[in-house]
Structure formats: C-alpha cells, structure tokens
Amino acid sequence: MPVTASLNVPAVRVEKLSKRYGKTLALRNVSIDVAPGEMVALIGASGSGKSTLIRHIAGLERGSGDACRVTVLDQVMQSEGRLSRDARRIRREIGVIFQQFNLVGRLSVLTNVLVGCLGSVPAWRGTFGLFTKAEQQEAMRALARVGIAETVRQRSSTLSGGQQQRAAIARALVQGAKVILADEPIASLDPSSARRVMEALGEINRADGITVIVSLHQVEYARLYCPRTLALRNGEVAFDGPSAALTNDFLREIYGDASEELVLPGAPAEQPQPAKRPEPAVAKIARQLAVT
Numbered sequence: 614m615p616v617t618a619s620l621n622v623p624a625v626r627v628e629k630l631s632k633r634y635g636k637t638l639a640l641r642n643v644s645i646d647v648a649p650g651e652m653v654a655l656i657g658a659s660g661s662g663k664s665t666l667i668r669h670i671a672g673l674e675r676g677s678g679d680a681c682r683v684t685v686l687d688q689v690m691q692s693e694g695r696l697s698r699d700a701r702r703i704r705r706e707i708g709v710i711f712q713q714f715n716l717v718g719r720l721s722v723l724t725n726v727l728v729g730c731l732g733s734v735p736a737w738r739g740t741f742g743l744f745t746k747a748e749q750q751e752a753m754r755a756l757a758r759v760g761i762a763e764t765v766r767q768r769s770s771t772l773s774g775g776q777q778q779r780a781a782i783a784r785a786l787v788q789g790a791k792v793i794l795a796d797e798p799i800a801s802l803d804p805s806s807a808r809r810v811m812e813a814l815g816e817i818n819r820a821d822g823i824t825v826i827v828s829l830h831q832v833e834y835a836r837l838y839c840p841r842t843l844a845l846r847n848g849e850v851a852f853d854g855p856s857a858a859l860t861n862d863f864l865r866e867i868y869g870d871a872s873e874e875l876v877l878p879g880a881p882a883e884q885p886q887p888a889k890r891p892e893p894a895v896a897k898i899a900r901q902l903a904v905t
C-alpha cells in the first residue's frame with residue numbers, strides 16, 4: 614500500500630543542525646527538506662558528515678546548538694539538542710540500514726525479518742518469537758520482493774553481504790517503515806550486489822512511496838538510482854539538486870582532489886530496471902513452511 618502523506622509536509626526536515634565532537638565540527642548549520650516519496654542520495658568524501666547526519670535524523674544522536682531541529686513525518690524527533698519524548702515511537706516509522714551488522718547472525722533470515730514486527734506486537738509474543746502466520750507470510754513476501762525468498766530458512770550469518778542488506782530492507786518493509794535511512798549500504802559490496810541492493814531500495818521507493826535517504830560513497834550510484842543528490846563537504850551542504858547535474862567536473866570543483874574518492878571508473882552505465890516480482894517463490898516457500 615503506497616504511503617499517503619501530504620506533499621506539503623516534508624517526510625524529513627532538518628533545520629540548522631550542527632554537531633560538534635570535541636574540536637571537530639561534523640555538521641555545520643545543515644538545513645534540508647526531503648519530500649514524501651523522494652529517493653535522495655547523500656554523497657561526500659570520507660568524514661564529510663554523512664553518517665552523522667543520518668544518525669541525527671534517526672534520533673540516535675542529539676545536535677549541538679540551540680536552533681537545531683529535526684522533524685520526521687511531521688513529528689519533532691529532536692530540537693535544541695534534546696531528543697523528543699516521542700523519539701522511540703517516531704523511530705518505529707523509520708527503517709535504518711547500516712553498512713554492516715544489520716542482522717543477528719545466529720538467527721534465521723525469517724526471524725531477522727520478523728524482528729521488524731517487534732514494534733507492533735505485544736512484548737510477550739516478541740520475547741518468545743511467537744509470530745502469527747500472517748506475520749510470517751508478510752515477512753516472506755518482503756523477502757521475495759527484495760529477491761531473496763529462497764534464503765528464508767538460512768542462518769543469517771550464511772548470507773552474502775548483499776543478501777544481508779536486502780534482508781535488512783525486507784525487515785524495514787515488515788516494520789512498515791515510511792522512511793528508510795540507509796547509511797552506506799553498498800560500501801563493502803561488489804558492483805552487481807550493490808546494484809541489486811540499490812534496485813531493491815528503488816523498487817520499494819517507487820512502488821510503496823517510501824522515502825529513502827541513502828548515503829553513498831560513489832556518485833555513479835546516485836546518478837543511476839536517485840533523482841536528487843545532497844552533497845556534503847566538511848559538514849556543510851555543498852550541493853542539493855538533480856543527480857544528473859553532478860558531473861565529474863562539477864565534483865572536482867566541489868571537492869578538489871577528494872573527488873577521486875567519489876568517482877568509480879568502472880561503474881555500471883545502464884539505467885536501473887524495475888525489480889521482478891518473484892511471487893511464485895513466495896508461494897513455494899510458504900507451502901514448504903505450511904503457513905498458507
């Protein structure tokens with residue numbers, strides 16, 4: 614079901630956000646609006662503040678300074694350096710995907726995806742891992758959507774890096790996330806796994822209207838998958854506009870020598886294809902698990 618939200622209200626609004634770690638000013642007066650249903654790339658050289666910005670939007674850290682405010686889905690996540698009392702509830706609507714360590718390796722893929730339900734099921738059911746057939750079917754549908762239905766019974770530690778990221782996306786789907794924050798989800802993946810992860814993010818963005826903010830090291834992926842790019846430099850927004858406008862020359866202008874870090878010479882040139890809908894695989898696995 615596509616996310617319905619007023620287009621006038623940003624899905625994510627960051628106002629005058631600064632963050633200081635000791636002597637390092639990691640974010641400097643950052644203000645951005647991301648509309649519902651946008652897929653936005655966050656790029657920048659190492660240390661430019663991408664992860665810090667994502668952690669602040671997710672309410673995992675508090676900004677420095679009196680004027681800052683972060684609003685997610687029209688709810689104040691933090692303001693003036695204080696987290697909202699509702700932060701935990703707001704986080705339930707945000708799926709966060711990190712570069713690594715998204716899954717509990719000793720648990721099955723299905724259980725890891727079902728963890729997405731924990732915010733919406735009674736605590737005792739979550740504690741004992743008692744999920745309903747409907748919840749299990751939803752988890753399997755989510756796994757099928759991201760193209761890894763066949764891994765449902767595997768231990769998560771046996772998945773490849775790209776499969777783990779796609780399982781984390783499936784978990785965000787089951788969670789019912791309206792905003793996904795993905796912090797360098799493809800940083801340690803080979804190009805074809807990276808493409809599959811970006812395609813999975815793109816598919817749920819297009820089909821469900823989920824707002825996606827994805828930090829990326831390489832601008833090629835931003836150009837291929839994200840209509841809009843925010844480029845950070847030394848904690849400041851150096852560019853905010855169409856990804857297509859980010860030519861290599863322009864990147865050099867913004868970042869100087871550091872731009873080489875952002876340009877991947879052998880990156881894919883083709884346009885992303887809409888993900889296939891492997892429904893038959895879901896049906897097969899549902900049958901095997903006898904939950905239909």
Ligand SMILES: Nc1ncnc2c1ncn2[C@@H]1O[C@H](COP(=O)(O)OP(=O)(O)OP(=O)(O)O)[C@@H](O)[C@H]1O
Binds near residue numbers: 657659665
């Ligand atoms: N917890 C922390 N304590 C101290 N300094 C920090 C902390 N987190 C981030 N920083 C500093 O803040 C700056 C921005 O870091 P951040 O991780 O946000 O950059 P990034 O753009 O995500 O980098 P990368 O691409 O290498 O992950 C860096 O100088 C970093 O060293």
